[in-house]
């Protein structure tokens with residue numbers, strides 16, 4: 001606010017307050033020539049000219065004095081900051097610090113509870129859900145149901161493993177999926193064969209051969225995946241990037257590099273512990289999507 005407008009507001013406010021005092025006291029007693037009424041008559045009803053009831057007047061004065069005191073103590077008069085030094089920001093900070101301190105006590109208790117057990121604690125689950133909403137839902141969805149390229153965390157199907165330790169590791173250090181691109185390496189025929197082998201009911205033997213030579217090292221001889229490298233199970237109906245023939249071909253041709261960011265510099269170990277319990281709990285009662 002420029003000092004001109006600040007001054008303008010201060011003058012207007014003070015003038016208004018003075019005006020109100022004048023209005024109140026200037027009109028308190030009225031010379032009525034000894035008459036009891038104002039002389040106004042409506043349908044035979046006369047208007048009396050009584051002074052304001054004193055309780056009402058006192059309340060009025062009190063509220064105006066309070067208003068003046070308030071304007072001296074708190075910001076309100078233009079850019080004048082008030083004598084107490086109160087600001088919205090420091091009130092917000094103080095309240096936040098109080099909340100954080102409370103939450104810290106809880107987090108310490110939770111941190112001392114094994115994840116399997118913590119996952120069953122309804123209050124901890126709700127705290128974990130709030131953390132999830134702030135830090136994870138942009139990628140994994142508010143309900144942790146995932147999206148193309150972002151794994152569903154509610155099912156019991158894991159790229160990197162669903163034990164408490166594995167989940168903590170995933171959140172703390174992050175994960176990088178490394179599916180190489182096969183463009184230029186596989187012939188069109190090989191690509192078609194292996195894609196058909198993965199997606200269609202009849203399994204061409206040529207496709208199985210391609211798979212054994214090029215893919216089994218990561219996805220396993222039975223194509224059921226390998227959690228050490230985050231290679232997904234390709235035999236179930238759960239697809240990170242889509243299970244249609246076109247989508248599978250795209251995955252194979254261009255490769256895929258999903259990245260779960262590390263959170264060790266964003267979240268304390270206590271918060272990661274609580275989040276891991278929340279995620280672990282979701283997979284313990286898989287819910288239909």
Ligand code: HEC
Nearest residue numbers: 135136139149150151158159160161170176177258259260
């Ligand atoms: C920027 C997006 C992003 C954010 C934010 C994010 N994730 Fe992830 N997360 C991913 C991706 C992508 C993957 C899969 C990585 C891959 O394809 O190899 C993943 C994988 C995971 C996995 C492994 C799933 C499995 O099947 O093994 C877990 C568990 C997980 N995330 C939990 C979390 C939690 C908890 C948070 C919040 C602290 C979080 N993620 C925040 C993108 C994200």
Ligand code: HEC
Nearest residue numbers: 177178179214215218230231239240241242251256257258
């Ligand atoms: C070096 C290890 C490695 C090799 C070799 C490899 N993959 Fe993968 N593959 C992965 C990883 C890791 C992912 C997960 C990528 C991610 O999380 O973003 C993946 C993902 C995929 C997907 C996507 C799965 C989904 O759920 O959407 C398909 C399809 C796939 N691979 C097929 C193949 C085929 C076919 C071959 C052989 C031609 C092959 N892969 C060879 C590591 C490998």
